[in-house]
Amino acid sequence: MLRIATLAPINETLGTYSQLFMLLAAMVYMVAFICFALDLAKTNKTIAALDAKALEEDQRVLASAGGQNAAAIGTVTPARRGNSGRADNVGEDVVNDEMTYTALSPKRGIAKIAVVLTWLAVALHGFAVVSRSLAAHRVPWGNMYEFLTTGAFVVALVYLVALFFKDLRFVGSFIIGLVTLMLCAATIGFPTPVGHLVPALQSPWIVIHVSIAVLASALFSISFAMNVLQLLQHSRMNRLAEGKEDKLPFMRLVPGAGALENFAYRINTIAFVMWTFTVMAGAIWAEAAWGRYWGWDPKEVWSFVIWVVYAGYLHARATGGWTGPRSAWLSIIGYGCVIFNFTIVNIYFNGLHSYAGV
Amino acid sequence: MAKNKRTKKPLTDAPALGFVGSLRWIWTQLTSMPTALFLLLLLAVAAVPGSIFPQRRVNPELVTQYLTDNPVSGPWLDRFQLFDVYSSAWFSAIYLLLFISLVGCIIPRIKKHAIALRSKPPRTPTKLERLPQYTRLELDPVQATAITAEQLVSEGQRILRKRGYRVDRRDDAGVLSVSAERGYVREIGNIVFHTSLLGILLSMAIGGAFGYSGQRIVVEGETFVNSLVSYDSFSPGTNFDAKNLEPYSVGLDKFDITFDRESETHFGQPLDFTAHVTTRRSPDAEAQQEDLKVNHPLRINGADVYLVGNGYAPVVTVKDGEGKVAFSGPVVSTPQDSVYTSVMVLKVPDANPEQLGFTGFLLPTALVDETGFGISGDPNAINPQLHLNSYYGDLGLDEGKPQNVYVLDTDKLTELNSRSQDAGGIILEAGQTYELPDGKGSISFDDLKRFVALDVNYDPGKAPIAVCSFLALAGLAISLFTPRRRVWLRPITDEQGLRGVEFALLARGEDPRLQREAAELSKIFHNTWPLAEKSKDLGEVNA
Numbered sequence: 001m002l003r004i005a006t007l008a009p010i011n012e013t014l015g016t017y018s019q020l021f022m023l024l025a026a027m028v029y030m031v032a033f034i035c036f037a038l039d040l041a042k043t044n045k046t047i048a049a050l051d052a053k054a055l056e057e058d059q060r061v062l063a064s065a066g067g068q069n070a071a072a073i074g075t076v077t078p079a080r081r082g083n084s085g086r087a088d089n090v091g092e093d094v095v096n097d098e099m100t101y102t103a104l105s106p107k108r109g110i111a112k113i114a115v116v117l118t119w120l121a122v123a124l125h126g127f128a129v130v131s132r133s134l135a136a137h138r139v140p141w142g143n144m145y146e147f148l149t150t151g152a153f154v155v156a157l158v159y160l161v162a163l164f165f166k167d168l169r170f171v172g173s174f175i176i177g178l179v180t181l182m183l184c185a186a187t188i189g190f191p192t193p194v195g196h197l198v199p200a201l202q203s204p205w206i207v208i209h210v211s212i213a214v215l216a217s218a219l220f221s222i223s224f225a226m227n228v229l230q231l232l233q234h235s236r237m238n239r240l241a242e243g244k245e246d247k248l249p250f251m252r253l254v255p256g257a258g259a260l261e262n263f264a265y266r267i268n269t270i271a272f273v274m275w276t277f278t279v280m281a282g283a284i285w286a287e288a289a290w291g292r293y294w295g296w297d298p299k300e301v302w303s304f305v306i307w308v309v310y311a312g313y314l315h316a317r318a319t320g321g322w323t324g325p326r327s328a329w330l331s332i333i334g335y336g337c338v339i340f341n342f343t344i345v346n347i348y349f350n351g352l353h354s355y356a357g358v
Numbered sequence: 359m360a361k362n363k364r365t366k367k368p369l370t371d372a373p374a375l376g377f378v379g380s381l382r383w384i385w386t387q388l389t390s391m392p393t394a395l396f397l398l399l400l401l402a403v404a405a406v407p408g409s410i411f412p413q414r415r416v417n418p419e420l421v422t423q424y425l426t427d428n429p430v431s432g433p434w435l436d437r438f439q440l441f442d443v444y445s446s447a448w449f450s451a452i453y454l455l456l457f458i459s460l461v462g463c464i465i466p467r468i469k470k471h472a473i474a475l476r477s478k479p480p481r482t483p484t485k486l487e488r489l490p491q492y493t494r495l496e497l498d499p500v501q502a503t504a505i506t507a508e509q510l511v512s513e514g515q516r517i518l519r520k521r522g523y524r525v526d527r528r529d530d531a532g533v534l535s536v537s538a539e540r541g542y543v544r545e546i547g548n549i550v551f552h553t554s555l556l557g558i559l560l561s562m563a564i565g566g567a568f569g570y571s572g573q574r575i576v577v578e579g580e581t582f583v584n585s586l587v588s589y590d591s592f593s594p595g596t597n598f599d600a601k602n603l604e605p606y607s608v609g610l611d612k613f614d615i616t617f618d619r620e621s622e623t624h625f626g627q628p629l630d631f632t633a634h635v636t637t638r639r640s641p642d643a644e645a646q647q648e649d650l651k652v653n654h655p656l657r658i659n660g661a662d663v664y665l666v667g668n669g670y671a672p673v674v675t676v677k678d679g680e681g682k683v684a685f686s687g688p689v690v691s692t693p694q695d696s697v698y699t700s701v702m703v704l705k706v707p708d709a710n711p712e713q714l715g716f717t718g719f720l721l722p723t724a725l726v727d728e729t730g731f732g733i734s735g736d737p738n739a740i741n742p743q744l745h746l747n748s749y750y751g752d753l754g755l756d757e758g759k760p761q762n763v764y765v766l767d768t769d770k771l772t773e774l775n776s777r778s779q780d781a782g783g784i785i786l787e788a789g790q791t792y793e794l795p796d797g798k799g800s801i802s803f804d805d806l807k808r809f810v811a812l813d814v815n816y817d818p819g820k821a822p823i824a825v826c827s828f829l830a831l832a833g834l835a836i837s838l839f840t841p842r843r844r845v846w847l848r849p850i851t852d853e854q855g856l857r858g859v860e861f862a863l864l865a866r867g868e869d870p871r872l873q874r875e876a877a878e879l880s881k882i883f884h885n886t887w888p889l890a891e892k893s894k895d896l897g898e899v900n901a
Contacts (some may be wrong), residue, residue, distance in 0.1 A: 269839070
């Protein structure tokens with residue numbers, strides 16, 4: 001009975017506030033998501049208008065094309081020229097393969113609103129996550145509800161920080177849509193009142209192992225979005241090259257397939273190193289908690305599968321004939337495994353990691 | 359024979375490889391990147407069934423259950439080793455081939471890199487402008503005479519060396535240039551990573567050969583001595599020798615559980631398990647008081663002791679029909695739920711004239727539900743009761759057939775006590791005694807103790823695996839994040855003398871920052887040499 005003194009009591013009031021703010025954040029994310037989608041539609045129209053204008057002024061188009069040829073020899077940087085392959089060059093004013101902000105960027109008013117709303121939602125979300133942590137006097141990732149809410153927070157925050165360096169607003173609707181979905185899944189699917197951790201989870205390794213796993217998963221999510229867009233852009237560029245009709249005109253807002261592939265690769269390398277660390281830290285913790293560092297528990301099996309699939313992806317990038325769409329598919333399959341490991345394995349598979357709070 | 363040979367020969371179009379040739383061909387195929395990639399993906403797929411079907415190594419009872427429930431498909435799955443996926447022939451074949459492929463890949467790379475480490479950077483290409491990252495900088499015509507080609511090359515060397523490049527000054531038929539390369543550590547990281555993976559596999563093999571693991575249940579007041587006879591179950595490694603068992607002892611003095619009593623939503627959830635133990639590192643060592651907790655194993659001479667389970671062990675005395683004590687001691691019960699409703703089985707083969715058997719429940723906090731059944735209301739022993747049925751007859755233990763101690767086979771037994779008998783079931787509170795019907799004997803519930811389930815694990819592969827894992831992680835990070843690139847720098851001269859400088863960069867492997875490095879070098883050259891301002895625009899020139 002002495003032991004209870006070491007665990008500070010749960011602050012139930014703060015826990016209730018946390019849940020309220022989680023809901024508020026979800027609502028604001030929802031609005032931000034709508035704004036990102038509207039921006040896609042509107043900017044698509046802007047580019048279409050630019051296209052039309054360019055067509056009207058034939059002479060200017062020729063001059064511009066000439067200018068661009070000169071630029072290709074003169075000032076266009078290799079990444080831009082090498083990766084682009086974009087069939088429509090007018091869109092370059094709005095979005096480019098370096099994913100930098102362009103002269104026309106400030107004119108995307110709705111996108112600006114979307115970003116501001118996302119910041120507001122992240123602030124509310126951050127308060128919800130931190131207050132839950134304070135209410136329980138521990139890290140806020142001990143069950144399914146907390147993995148989802150904290151994970152969604154990390155995804156949104158990483159995205160917003162990345163926005164400082166790159167114009168990634170074209171994936172805004174995807175990322176914020178995902179975040180909204182995660183918060184809804186947490187509050188509807190796994191509502192768990194704030195509580196103490198069971199003895200097996202009372203270890204400093206929960207701070208290291210789970211946080212890095214969440215961060216790696218957030219990065220895998222972003223590269224997954226890039227790879228999906230890459231495949232869409234790839235097939236669209238092939239269609240355009242064959243002179244067929246542009247079925248996905250909004251993809252003009254998205255950089256070229258090559259640029260997306262390279263960006264996804266860079267994120268995946270970081271996420272892969274983090275995942276390797278997650279598995280290793282998990283093994284060290286498993287040794288202390290269960291008496292063995294590796295025991296093919298379902299969660300361990302799927303962490304291994306994820307690791308091997310992404311290792312395959314990294315090798316594919318260095319194998320002739322496997323770059324481009326093929327390696328993108330491997331990355332997408334890898335992300336499928338991440339999702340499977342987080343949802344199906346946590347909920348339906350009977351193993352030692354069964355403290356999903358369900 | 360000769361004729362035969364002659365007629366056969368034209369049938370084969372392709373030149374025969376011969377035995378050695380075939381081996382070489384197989385080796386080349388096996389060590390190629392597409393094969394490695396294929397094996398990697400195959401390994402991922404092959405690991406999946408182990409999470410779908412129960413595994414003998416993880417939970418043998420579940421496998422037995424599965425085989426009973428699926429009498430048709432079960433044995434077929436077993437034939438394909440789907441209950442032993444990770445030691446199966448097919449899984450082993452995949453990872454062994456993968457590791458052979460890895461060795462075949464890594465050895466030539468080690469050789470190649472050992473040579474590269476001892477050689478100078480490669481010679482300067484004649485046409486630098488053909489390289490993907492090329493920059494041409496013009497000297498300011500006013501100050502052009504302030505510097506010579508000789509000086510430019512020396513300073514270029516110094517700048518590149520400062521930025522971590524290995525540099526070589528070249529003089530190709532009077533044309534001076536600098537050839538530089540950096541990031542040799544990228545390939546070292548790659549080799550260290552792959553070699554460490556091999557190290558992890560070998561360490562696991564060492565652990566599997568010389569290690570052991572065992573399980574033992576210890577009731578409060580009992581002492582476990584690390585010797586073969588003390589274990590309830592034991593899995594030795596292939597090269598295990600019983601002499602290697604460290605003769606330490608662990609006595610369980612008391613086991614404490616703390617449950618959540620404050621939260622309404624998590625009421626009764628366990629918050630802490632602590633086993634207060636007395637250990638002796640060797641038979642003549644001094645006794646030590648220690649605490650064994652989840653996540654805090656006892657680290658004893660490499661054979662570590664882990665707390666993996668707990669429950670109640672009611673202390674029971676059974677007297678037989680002749681009035682003699684036939685059994686007295688704690689009976690380990692199996693908790694079924696979060697309130698520790700525990701299944702208990704007691705076989706008394708020493709009872710005379712008839713053997714006795716008991717099955718039923720221990721309820722730590724006994725309550726009666728609306729249907730009259732006893733249920734447990736709390737995990738703590740506030741009002742412990744035993745609810746038992748009793749049997750007499752032949753327990754079937756005398757034939758020497760091994761039996762599960764937690765299951766009582768009642769087929770050949772006659773029921774004495776149960777809800778369907780006139781005598782009813784046995785309900786005992788602590789300290790009470792019940793006289794069995796027909797003078798078959800008595801049973802008394804003397805005391806309630808707790809027990810712990812301990813895992814003992816000795817794995818000599820653990821330390822090398824930790825070292826290899828750390829090296830693998832470091833090697834991986836270095837090989838992915840260190841750029842390997844080459845730079846060539848050459849002064850541009852014509853009949854009027856030095857006109858400027860050109861340099862080109864080449865990435866070896868993925869290098870998203872190559873362009874930034876070129877811009878950075880441009881900036882440094884601008885600060886070092888009297889270059890014309892306009893050549894800044896040319897700084898991003900690329901052919």
